[in-house]
Amino acid sequence: MTDALFNVHFSAEGVCVGKLRNEVSLTAHEPFQVQRMLATDEGKFQGGEDTAPTPLEFFLTGLVGCLMTQIRVFAKRLKVDVEDVKVTCRARWEAHPDPVGPYQGKPVGFEIDVDVTSGADPARVSELVGAARRGCFVEQTLSQANEITHHLTVNGAEAPRP
Amino acid sequence: MTDALFNVHFSAEGVCVGKLRNEVSLTAHEPFQVQRMLATDEGKFQGGEDTAPTPLEFFLTGLVGCLMTQIRVFAKRLKVDVEDVKVTCRARWEAHPDPVGPYQGKPVGFEIDVDVTSGADPARVSELVGAARRGCFVEQTLSQANEITHHLTVNGAEAPRP
Secondary structure (H helix, E strand, O other), X not given: OOOOOEEEEEEEEEEEEOOOEEEEEEEEEEOOOEEEEEEEOOOHHHOOOOOOOOHHHHXXXXXXXXXXXXXXHXXXXXXXXXXXXXXXXXXXXXXXXXXXXXXXXXXXXXXXXXXXXXXXXXXXXXXXXXXXHHHOHHHHHHHOOOOEEEEEEEOOEEOOOO | OOOOOEEEEEEEEEEEEOOOEEEEEEEEEEOOOEEEEEEEOOOHHHOOOOOOOOHHHHHHHHHHHHHHHHHHHHHHHOOOOOOEEEEEEEEEEEEEOOXXXXXXXXXXXXXXXXXXXXXXXXXXXXXHHHHHHXXXXXXXXXXXXOOEEEEEEEOOEEOOOO
């Protein structure tokens, strides 16, 4: 906590709209301020109305976008020439039986291909991409088991923790 | 692998556009098919042009949207009456010093408040939300340390792994 260079603090509030559409109001508190709404939905396959992208598309866009941004931002900071970057990510999950619900979600793995167009030494580009991975808030989140705390209220009253 | 009820397989291909804008083409391969493009950008604070939401907004929308969707979908499957759902998520990261790059991203934690409007027994709602957490592909991804493999090419040629 004490040796942090800066803090990043976001909050997101989702409300239900339509069959499976969610409208999520996002607020960035630190290190910059922004407020925005993004909507998710599901296709007819899942009982949605296909009015917006699915949650997993948002999730993967966050991962790929964050890594690409850090590669470009860190390239300037580290003075590594980068003309272009392409990132491809393949993400797999499995659904397994659950004692209560219809299934459990189980992540299988994430494969990321990075192609950089650059006049720099490839070893230096590799060093840059390594630094960008460590600087990518999303990749670092996926790399560790995170503390996720839940608090449940039913009709506004405290309920047993889920 | 063998006892999976179904597989989920998505891919995402990001290309650079503008100063820090990324255009990410998403393909859902299983269990349904969809293709879509979502763009990320950064505000002027980070050197972007603010043409699209930031990666962390996409990431959190994926988390909140996935959990909310599973609560509603599983409520039907488990026959728990759910009239409305609101989810608030507070997410914190810190930036710490790095030997090479400007900083490392370090996740601090995720706090999720779920409020369900329901005529059902609160214990039953808690059971539902617990099942939805286990069924939420994004929350399950954040709960474990995931395998993330990287493959780097520079100008199309193999480069040292980052």
